[in-house]
Amino acid sequence: xxxxxxxxxxxxxxxxxxxxxxxxxxxxxxxxxxxxxxxxxxxxxxxxxxxxxxxxxxxxxxxxxxxxxxxxxxxxxxxxxxxxxxxxxxxxxxxxxxxxxxxxxxxxxxxxxxxxxxxxxxxxxxxxxxxxxxxxxxxxxxxxxxxxxxxxxxxxxxxxxxxxxxxxxxxxxxxxxxxxxxxxxxxxxxxxxxxxxxxxxxxxxxxxxxxxxxxxxxxxxxxxxxxxxxxxxxxxxxxxxxxxxxxxxxxxxxxxxxxxxxxxxxxxxxxxxxxxxxxxxxxxxxxxxxxxxxxxxxxxxxxxxxxxxxxxxxxxxxxxxxxxxxxxxxxxxxxxxxxxxxxxxxxxxxxxxxxxxxxxxxxxxxxxxxxxxxxxxxxxxxxxxxxxxxxxxxxxxxxxxxxxxxxxxxxxxxxxxxxxxxxxxxxxxxxxxxxxxxxxxxxxxxxxxxxxxxxxxxxxxxxxxxxxxxxxxxxxxxxxxxxxxxxxxxxxxxxxxxxxxxxxxxxx
Amino acid sequence: xxxxxxxxxxxxxxxxxxxxxxxxxxxxxxxxxxxxxxxxxxxxxxxxxxxxxxxxxxxxxxxxxxxxxxxxxxxxxxxxxxxxxxxxxxxxxxxxxxxxxxxxxxxxxxxxxxxxxxxxxxxxxxxxxxxxxxxxxxxxxxx
Numbered sequence: 001x002x003x004x005x006x007x008x009x010x011x012x013x014x015x016x017x018x019x020x021x022x023x024x025x026x027x028x029x030x031x032x033x034x035x036x037x038x039x040x041x042x043x044x045x046x047x048x049x050x051x052x053x054x055x056x057x058x059x060x061x062x063x064x065x066x067x068x069x070x071x072x073x074x075x076x077x078x079x080x081x082x083x084x085x086x087x088x089x090x091x092x093x094x095x096x097x098x099x100x101x102x103x104x105x106x107x108x109x110x111x112x113x114x115x116x117x118x119x120x121x122x123x124x125x126x127x128x129x130x131x132x133x134x135x136x137x138x139x140x141x142x143x144x145x146x147x148x149x150x151x152x153x154x155x156x157x158x159x160x161x162x163x164x165x166x167x168x169x170x171x172x173x174x175x176x177x178x179x180x181x182x183x184x185x186x187x188x189x190x191x192x193x194x195x196x197x198x199x200x201x202x203x204x205x206x207x208x209x210x211x212x213x214x215x216x217x218x219x220x221x222x223x224x225x226x227x228x229x230x231x232x233x234x235x236x237x238x239x240x241x242x243x244x245x246x247x248x249x250x251x252x253x254x255x256x257x258x259x260x261x262x263x264x265x266x267x268x269x270x271x272x273x274x275x276x277x278x279x280x281x282x283x284x285x286x287x288x289x290x291x292x293x294x295x296x297x298x299x300x301x302x303x304x305x306x307x308x309x310x311x312x313x314x315x316x317x318x319x320x321x322x323x324x325x326x327x328x329x330x331x332x333x334x335x336x337x338x339x340x341x342x343x344x345x346x347x348x349x350x351x352x353x354x355x356x357x358x359x360x361x362x363x364x365x366x367x368x369x370x371x372x373x374x375x376x377x378x379x380x381x382x383x384x385x386x387x388x389x390x391x392x393x394x395x396x397x398x399x400x401x402x403x404x405x406x407x408x409x410x411x412x413x414x415x416x417x418x419x420x421x422x423x424x425x426x427x428x429x430x431x432x433x434x435x436x437x438x439x440x441x442x443x444x445x446x447x448x449x450x451x452x453x454x455x456x457x458x459x460x461x462x463x464x465x466x467x468x469x470x471x472x473x474x475x476x477x478x479x480x481x482x483x484x485x486x487x488x489x490x491x492x493x494x495x496x497x498x499x500x501x502x503x504x505x506x507x508x
Numbered sequence: 509x510x511x512x513x514x515x516x517x518x519x520x521x522x523x524x525x526x527x528x529x530x531x532x533x534x535x536x537x538x539x540x541x542x543x544x545x546x547x548x549x550x551x552x553x554x555x556x557x558x559x560x561x562x563x564x565x566x567x568x569x570x571x572x573x574x575x576x577x578x579x580x581x582x583x584x585x586x587x588x589x590x591x592x593x594x595x596x597x598x599x600x601x602x603x604x605x606x607x608x609x610x611x612x613x614x615x616x617x618x619x620x621x622x623x624x625x626x627x628x629x630x631x632x633x634x635x636x637x638x639x640x641x642x643x644x645x646x647x648x649x650x651x
Contacts, residue, residue: 080558082558083558083561154551154552253543302565317556317576321558321559321561321562322558324558324561325558325564327560328561328564328565338565339551339562339566339569341520341521341522341554341569341573342520342522344549344550344551344552344562344566344569344597345551345552345562346562362521
């Protein structure tokens with residue numbers, strides 16, 4: 001007797017509520033951690049125009065999110081970037097897209113743990129440890145082990161805890177921003193402080209294109225993950241208007257938090273003072289201590305710490321699942337496609353990513369003068385690469401549907417295409433710029449090539465090598481797959497319900 | 509003679525699940541019930557790329573392990589069927605038990621420390637609190 005399958009996808013059955021959609025929308029980008037990790041870099045680069053750069057970098061991300069949204073609607077059961085790119089641009093490009101996502105997991109885990117370790121020391125007031133490279137590395141490695149284990153057993157923090165954490169993070173950042181701006185206006189700020197100006201928000205006031213390029217690449221990192229929030233609002237219970245509202249509201253809160261906090265930092269410390277200690281990876285903690293005083297400043301530190309830890313799931317999950325999807329499509333060794341019988345998580349691929357990430361983190365931290373800077377830049381390169389591929393995949397997949405209406409032309413055709421172009425341009429430009437160690441302010445270099453470029457390109461070349469080896473080993477099922485698949489017109493129009501079983505590129 | 513009642517048993521190919529299956533087979537024979545082997549395959553974590561690939565892999569895993577369970581029940585000549593549910597294991601057991609108006613739910617118990625169970629999510633622990641019918645938790649061990 002064949003097993004009887006009960007068709008009830010968890011997502012559709014118990015649709016999530018408005019507040020949950022809002023929480024997920026905010027949590028997917030880990031605002032406190034993202035801001036803490038990049039604020040120094042953006043200010044060094046763009047000075048008072050840092051808020052403008054944050055606004056400008058949201059635009060391509062918004063366009064790419066449109067691609068994710070429509071691709072997900074076309075084939076909700078057929079995976080994401082790896083599967084989509086494989087179907088449209090062919091197995092070789094698709095393989096590289098999947099590889100890039102996996103590598104973002106490897107790169108980000110170290111930086112998450114690094115930030116979490118540093119801020120954990122700062123929280124308990126052990127400043128000496130926070131400044132010791134090896135103390136941070138040692139604790140960060142422990143954190144990576146714990147985070148990997150958490151991802152394997154798949155424990156999800158309860159919904160209530162998640163709500164408290166995310167609203168706490170946003171509230172902590174806004175409290176900091178409001179007090180800092182209050183001190184700038186009514187006295188109490190250092191003498192270097194400057195009054196905020198409206199021109200800080202204008203991307204057109206940015207000094208040069210190269211400043212904007214570097215800043216926008218950093219921006220790619222802070223909005224990374226936002227597209228999953230857009231997709232999830234589809235699942236919100238209640239009418240369509242309410243679910244759309246959760247998506248819009250979470251985006252507005254996210255943007256406002258980023259911009260207000262950045263404006264507050266720049267105004268309070270002044271751009272010159274800020275760039276002087278932007279090197280300090282605990283910059284936020286230093287600023288918060290000055291602005292809020294003890295013990296309120298610990299709130300900001302706590303917000304950043306919990307944000308870094310909580311975002312593990314949103315960063316390791318995509319990587320381990322993409323690896324699983326690739327293994328199932330015969331694009332990677334089958335062992336990586338295994339599922340843990342009890343926890344139902346891709347435990348093999350998760351552990352492999354955790355181990356590789358640890359080796360990578362320890363190795364590069366020991367070598368690089370500023371691990372966080374170099375890793376985040378390389379990470380942004382990798383994200384830009386696979387986002388651009390996704391944008392192109394969307395246009396190709398929907399190519400026959402573009403002329404149906406102005407709306408579909410703009411949102412399925414023009415927006416993803418522009419997003420892909422901008423991110424592709426950023427990727428090429430930044431790769432070339434960072435090749436010169438002089439451009440990268442840490443000056444770390446291998447064979448005279450700047451470290452961010454070495455990492456960004458090195459990982460992709462490594463991918464090409466692995467792909468070639470895999471190809472030489474046969475695996476015709478995967479490499480022989482057709483490209484340029486177009487969306488089924490019925491699916492595009494929402495007239496048919498897809499079978500659940502079509503999941504995964506491998507099953508196609 | 510009335511229709512045999514259903515005994516819902518959760519199965520995931522662990523030692524304790526095998527113990528639960530064994531107990532459920534004995535009970536079903538004694539009570540004249542039919543066995544319904546349930547596997548919930550919704551993986552944790554809704555967010556993230558390629559969720560559907562994990563879902564499909566988990567479902568295949570479910571098909572594979574429940575096939576053994578079904579074979580075992582049939583070898584013991586107890587009427588049995590398998591239901592794969594796209595929900596978390598606990599939700600799958602609860603919903604199927606309710607739909608089938610099952611006599612009871614039988615699951616394996618990993619004999620973990622309660623704190624560990626609370627942290628990583630213990631199926632019998634949650635079932636005991638949420639179920640609207642009897643729950644039998646069977647520990648792994650020599651039978």
